[in-house]
Amino acid sequence: MARIRLDHIRHAYTPELARAGNFALNNIDTAFEDGGAYALLGPSGCGKTTLLNIISGLLTPSEGHVYFDRTDVTLLTPEARNIAQVFQFPVIYDTMTVAENLAFPLKNRKVEAREIERRVADMLKRIGLADKAGRKARGLTADEKQKISLGRGLVRSDVNAILFDEPLTVIDPHMKWQLRSELKQLHREFEMTMVYVTHDQTEALTFADKVVVMYDGEVVQIGTPEELFERPQHTFVGYFIGSPGMNVLPCRIEGGEAIVAGERVALPGHSGERRSEKTELGIRPEFVGVVERGQPGAMPVTIEKVEDIGSERIVRARLGGERVTAIVREGASVPGDAAVTFDPNALNLYENSRLVARSGGAA
Ligand SMILES: Nc1ncnc2c1ncn2[C@@H]1O[C@H](COP(=O)(O)OP(=O)(O)OP(=O)(O)O)[C@@H](O)[C@H]1O
DSSP states (O other): OOEEEEEEEEESSSSHHTTTOOSEEEEEEEEOTTOOEEEEEEOSSSHHHHHHHHHTTOOSSSEEEEEETTTTTTTOOHHTTTTTTEEESOOOOSSHHHHHHHHHHHTTTTOOHHHHHHHHHHHHHHHTOOGGSSSSSGGGGGGHHHHHHHHHHHSSSSSSSSSEEETTTTTOHHHHHHHHHHHHHHHHOOOOOOOESOHHHHHHHHHHHHEEEEETOOOOOOOOHHHHHHHHBBHHHHHSSSSOOEEEEEEEEEETTEETTTTEOOOOTTOBBBOOOOOOEEOOGGEEEEEEETTTTTTTOOEEEEESSSSEEEEEEEEEEEEEEEEEEETTTOOSEEEEEEEETSSEEEETTTEETTTTOOO
16 A cells, blocks of 8 residues: 655646646645545535546546655556545446456456455455345445455455445435445555545544545645544535535634624634734634623524424524524524524634634634
């Protein structure tokens, strides 16, 4: 397995797009450590597939270099990069049996027959197709075919990395969970470098040790699921991770206080003024309290909606012109004349969407 380094990558799909400054990827400068399990997470169109294809060699970037360990692979073909890939839709040989499909990449690498047999038998069990080993792939369901694709990606142990592009899209929801656990298990056992593209937050957070959040052609944060939740470095991360996402409230800063919809919110540990084109205060709904009006520091709101979600309630309110969401315990009362409080230890301050200060510690 290898460490993958992306060195100042930019990519535009055509020279015209490049001239117009329209880059699908903009200055990606990051590394995937050897043996790490990474998820590339972000909304449709943010550049996840483009980045994956640049790692695999299906695309050559307009600018920058790709390294596998110390080797510059930017101009190498996918074959020469020695990686395994699993795509959204099954890529298998219909006329071969399930077992032959799994054995194929090993035979190509001239692995010894007994070793092939052992690995294929192991993989058949892991993907739950042991009872169909001798069946031709043609007659199988889409679900089963995709399991073969996964198996073919995972069966080799000599690859530099395994790349997955939304591989569970065609898998039924129950099986999704099982296969995800299996992937995680395989990663623990063999410590393969895995890069997994998804736009599904749950999938990313359960699969990966580190999540690479992409937005508009850039990597906006790389972190563990906890780091992304507790210290979103970009307003998009706050909004995208967590359900419901972080409240992001336009504000201005005066004398160590944020003025949000005309209300003053003290910013502990923060003094003075800040000036940027766009200043915003971020607070997760978990840290917004809903109280009676008149309490010290409470800001009057209009309640728009209260949703029960099992053990908690989501309160959607309006603070002046701004929408504020709070999560409160099930059974907690929501007063008619309500106000909200912000936990002073859970405030994040953003300038031009980037975190510049947080009350719980350093940005
Ligand atoms: N072949 C292409 N020619 C021109 N533009 C493209 C091409 N492929 C992708 N793009 C553009 O590049 C940007 C990034 O696309 P990409 O497919 O990498 O995003 P993504 O995050 O993988 O999205 P999705 O989750 O929908 O697959 C988008 O604006 C897309 O329209």
